[in-house]
Amino acid sequence: MDRAPFRQVVEANLDAVYRYCRVLAGPDLNAEDILQETFLAAMRGYDDFRGDSQVRTWLFTIARHAAHHMRRKHAGEPSQFDELKELGIAAGWGTLEPADVAIFSRERRQLIQNALMQLNELDREVLLLRDVEGMSSQDVAAFLGTSDAAVRTRLHRSRLRMMALLQNAGVQHAE
Amino acid sequence: MPNDREVAGMRCMQVLEVLSDYLDDLVSAERKLQINEHLLGCNWCESFGGRFADMVQQIRREMAQADQAPRAMVERLYSKLKF
Numbered sequence: 567m568d569r570a571p572f573r574q575v576v577e578a579n580l581d582a583v584y585r586y587c588r589v590l591a592g593p594d595l596n597a598e599d600i601l602q603e604t605f606l607a608a609m610r611g612y613d614d615f616r617g618d619s620q621v622r623t624w625l626f627t628i629a630r631h632a633a634h635h636m637r638r639k640h641a642g643e644p645s646q647f648d649e650l651k652e653l654g655i656a657a658g659w660g661t662l663e664p665a666d667v668a669i670f671s672r673e674r675r676q677l678i679q680n681a682l683m684q685l686n687e688l689d690r691e692v693l694l695l696r697d698v699e700g701m702s703s704q705d706v707a708a709f710l711g712t713s714d715a716a717v718r719t720r721l722h723r724s725r726l727r728m729m730a731l732l733q734n735a736g737v738q739h740a741e
Numbered sequence: 742m743p744n745d746r747e748v749a750g751m752r753c754m755q756v757l758e759v760l761s762d763y764l765d766d767l768v769s770a771e772r773k774l775q776i777n778e779h780l781l782g783c784n785w786c787e788s789f790g791g792r793f794a795d796m797v798q799q800i801r802r803e804m805a806q807a808d809q810a811p812r813a814m815v816e817r818l819y820s821k822l823k824f
Contacts, residue, residue, distance in 0.1 A: 573824055580818075584810035598814050602821055609822055654757045659789050660744050678803045696765075697797065698804045703767065722761035729796050 572612050575621055576605055583625050585698065589690040590633035593683045603632040623709060626695075633687075653723060656730035681731035689724040696721050744785050749778035756786045764794055 570578075584601055591597040607628050608615075615624060654660070682690055688710075695701045695709065696717070703721070707714045745753045756779055762768050763776050780787045810818075 573822075576818075576822065576824075580815065581809050584814075585804070598817070601810070601814070602818055605818060605822060650758060651754065654789075657789075658792065659757055660753070660785060674799070675803050675806075678800060682804070693800070694804060697801045703765075718762060718767065722758075725761055725793070725797055725800070728800060729793060732796065 572609055575608075575612070575625075579622050579625055582622060582699065583629060586626055586629055586691075586694060587633070589682070589694045590629060590687065592687055592690065595633060595636055599636065600629055600633050603636075604629040607632065622699075623705075626709065630691075650723070650726075653726045653730065656733075657726045658729065658733055677732060677735045678728075681728050681735060684731055685724060685727055689720060689727065692717060692720045693724045693728070746783070746785075748782040748786075749775060751775055751779045753779075753783060753786050756780070756783075756790070760790060760793055761797075763790075764797060 583604060584597065587597040587600040587604065590600055604625060608625055611628075615621070619627075682693070685693070691710070692706060695706045696703065701709070703714050703717050707717045710717070756763075756776055759768055759772070759776070763773065766773075768776065780790060
């Protein structure tokens with residue numbers, strides 16, 4: 567099989583893998599540790615990579631295993647908003663007033679990053695894979711070993727959680 | 742207390758439930774039409790849906806732009822990989 571030199575693979579996927587490592591790391595792991603472990607493991611296994619999946623998906627799988635290996639306890643955080651309705655209300659559903667999320671752009675990036683870190687790991691993963699990497703719902707489901715419906719439900723609730731968190735941050739910011 | 746009323750044969754809660762699928766174009770054509778009708782007649786959902794869509798766009802943009810591996814980290818990685 568024709569394959570790109572490993573260095574080329576690293577360079578072409580570095581930023582995407584780094585983004586994913588940050589998502590996997592959350593507030594309690596170091597993204598750089600996961601990044602290094604991912605590419606070291608990929609380098610060791612590159613000769614055996616048969617190209618059954620896209621190289622980026624293969625790297626994401628390695629990163630995911632690396633992060634899970636590093637995390638001593640892998641328990642989802644208890645959900646702050648269990649019911650869709652509660653989640654909607656927290657996100658400003660049912661109010662006509664625009665949410666106070668008019669934040670200066672320099673601070674907005676930090677607020678979004680902070681809000682992301684308050685989601686649980688799987689919520690962050692689904693948001694990144696769907697909304698940033700642009701993977702289809704079915705591809706994310708296959709990658710995570712779950713159903714399309716579960717991915718769609720999780721994505722929706724993750725977005726609502728982000729909206730609630732950003733709204734709260736915006737209100738606190740204005741005070 | 743949020744409002745939950747029936748407009749165009751759909752309740753606001755039903756719209757809230759499928760909002761992401763609607764934005765991602767993952768609902769059937771028939772369902773989409775029904776949601777569009779609801780949004781036209783329900784200023785609550787029209788307002789919330791607009792804010793929700795804006796936020797999704799904002800997250801997409803920020804998440805994509807914010808994270809480029811810092812130069813020093815790349816250099817440490819390349820050193821580990823003996824590039």
